Amino acid sequence: MYPIFAYGTDAQKDYWLPKLSAGEKIGCFGLTEPDFGSNPGGMLTRAEDKGSYYLLNGSKAWITNGTISDVAIVWESLTALCAGFIVETDREGFSAPEIKNKFSLRASVTSDLILQDVQIPKENILPNVKGLKGPLGCLTQARYGISWGATGAAMAVFDEVLQYSKSRIQFDKPIASFQLVQNKLAWMATEITKSQFLSYRLGQLKSANKLRPQHVSMAKRNNVGTALDIARVGRDILGANGISNEYQTFRHMANLESVNTYEGTFDIHTLIIGEDLTGIPAYF
Ligand SMILES: Cc1cc2nc3c(=O)[nH]c(=O)nc-3n(C[C@H](O)[C@H](O)[C@H](O)COP(=O)(O)OP(=O)(O)OC[C@H]3O[C@@H](n4cnc5c(N)ncnc54)[C@H](O)[C@@H]3O)c2cc1C
Known part of the structure; x- marks a missing residue:
């Protein structure tokens, strides 16, 4: 549309x-x-x-x-x-x-x-735009939405994994009681919160008509890459159950692989941010 x-x-x-x-x-x-x-x-x-x-x-x-x-x-x-x-x-x-x-x-x-x-x-013909700025302008809008959507996937993974870790017993204790597992959960919760703030800030900039495509690149890159990392760690916490479709984490992980590629790959957004910071394009 x-x-x-x-x-x-x-x-x-x-x-x-x-x-x-x-x-x-x-x-x-x-x-x-x-x-x-x-x-x-x-x-x-x-x-x-x-x-x-x-x-x-x-x-x-x-x-x-x-x-x-x-x-x-x-x-x-x-x-x-x-x-x-x-x-x-x-x-x-x-x-x-x-x-x-x-x-x-x-x-x-x-x-x-x-x-x-x-x-x-x-x-x-769409008469009111010429050149690459036409499709790229559309991508900027879509990528903003993706920055929120990927965080939603990470939140779903976190919810599932947190519940699981409190009920899964190994060595006579819930796995949530092990420090290594808590480290993963604390990292997930922190990264999700950082992603939410990044998208929230984009929303503020968008409302103020100050949003630049490079801002959106930062959020798309970070939030999708982070959600994918969270899904992979979540899958690990679920153990063998993590590869079953009884749990949703693997589905989110597989889907986020696409999201990390479409609407500009993780590395292309790195280059967009790099060019904005340095003034030097590093694509070729
Ligand atoms: C499920 C799905 C749905 C999609 N939907 C749409 C859609 O509706 N409309 C649409 O137009 N497209 C769509 N796409 C396509 C998507 O936008 C492209 O896949 C994406 O832009 C990457 O292009 P590519 O797959 O050709 O990878 P390539 O461009 O071949 O990239 C391959 C690898 O090389 C890296 N790379 C490329 N250039 C550089 C460089 N200069 N420096 C460093 N690394 C580089 C990339 O980061 C990547 O890791 C969709 C893709 C998927 C998977």
């Missing part, structure tokens, strides 16, 4: 936003390509201006909800029009095969998008 909300015409907003917000229509966001993930600036999907319409060719990879979407926002090459397009998924030449056999986010549909000579009406 955000690309249409932020960069669309009134007609695009009036048509799509009520339907998408009501869940009557499903949308997806197509930026990543098979050969361009962390470096979307290299993407190859391109739109040709054919006078009365645009002709879109290319492919996207790892797109959430692609197969079940009614509409795809497709971003195309910076060497062409540098634009985003609203692509109705029933258009001829568009297909979205599902990516099967994932270990992570198994309840979420993930897809390739294939665009072969897809004709797009002129009015489907």
Whole structure:
């Protein structure tokens, strides 16, 4: 919804936003390509201006909800029009095969998008943005939400593991009574609290219109990386039970592996923060 909300015409907003917000229509966001993930600036999907319409060719990879979407926002090459397009998924030449056999986010549909000579009406271009700042502006919004969501996963893990450690008896005592286990629990509670404060501060900056993408990178990087570490330690505290789906910790751990990669990998956010601090880009 955000690309249409932020960069669309009134007609695009009036048509799509009520339907998408009501869940009557499903949308997806197509930026990543098979050969361009962390470096979307290299993407190859391109739109040709054919006078009365645009002709879109290319492919996207790892797109959430692609197969079940009614509409795809497709971003195309910076060497062409540098634009985003609203692509109705029933258009001829568009297909979205599902990516099967994932270990992570198994309840979420993930897809390739294939665009072969897809004709797009002129009015489907998102007119109010050009270049990479279009998709990156959307990612800044999503990453803010992710910083909270990952912390929620860490909290669920902590709750489960705390309860378990108080009831699991070894050497005639609850494992929660061992100092090594308490050290892990104390670390988890502290890191969760730090993550909550980071996201809370982002919210304050957002409300004051002072939020910068680099702030969001710091929270996405920290909170997802920390939640993943917490889930791994939590899995250890659960012992063998930790690999059973009777407990939710392993599921959170597997899902957080995706979250650590999507919306900018942990290391790409490190580089974004590093560039902001030093003024020196270290991507290439
Ligand atoms: C479940 C799931 C859902 C997704 N949903 C969407 C979606 O809806 N829409 C969408 O557009 N995309 C989506 N993605 C794709 C996601 O955004 C990309 O996977 C992500 O940007 C990383 O790209 P990549 O997988 O090609 O990894 P790569 O870019 O190939 O990176 C591989 C490794 O190399 C490292 N690396 C890359 N460049 C550098 C560098 N300069 N310096 C140091 N290290 C580097 C990375 O940090 C990483 O560790 C999704 C991915 C997953 C797993």
